[in-house]
Amino acid sequence: MLHDPLTGLPGHALLLDRLEQSLIRARTRGTLVTLVLVTAPDSVLDAARSLRSGLRPDFTVARFHEKVLAVVAEHDFGDGSPIASLVRQLVGDSPRVHWVTSDGNAEPDDLIATAAQH
Template identity: 85%
Template structure:
């Protein structure tokens, strides 16, 4: 499913495609990709709304799993800590947030697995 019917956000399949494309751009342009997973069991719709409204338009906010949202961001330098901090500011303290940054030399499945296990 390309778009999630509950949130209206890109769904799992579209997120994977965008992640793969972002990793290719990172490899070829020398940029970075940060994937942030946000577990929001009590307020998924509110978290989706707040993230979509509060993040840059070129960031992808997607529904990754039933209660997990994903944010995919491409950037020129640094790591994912400023992006993670902004997401924490937007969604509050209760959701769990896990993130990983890649230079594009990692397979999409490995990027996701690393973020899930942090």
């Protein structure tokens, strides 16, 4: 599904495509990609709205699973901790937030699996 009918956000398939494109740009431009997975504590719709309005417009906010949202952020340096902190702040209510940063030398599925484990 390209777009999630509840939130209007990109769905799982579009998330994978955008993540793959971000990883390619990271490899070719020497930048970084951070993937943040957040399990919405209450309303996925409220969390989606908060993330979409509170994050940079070039970040991808997608619905990964039923109660899990994903954020794909491209950046020039550092790790993903400031992005993960901002996500946590925007969603509130102590969500479970997992994140990983890559220089582009990873496959989308591997990056998702790594983020889910952290």
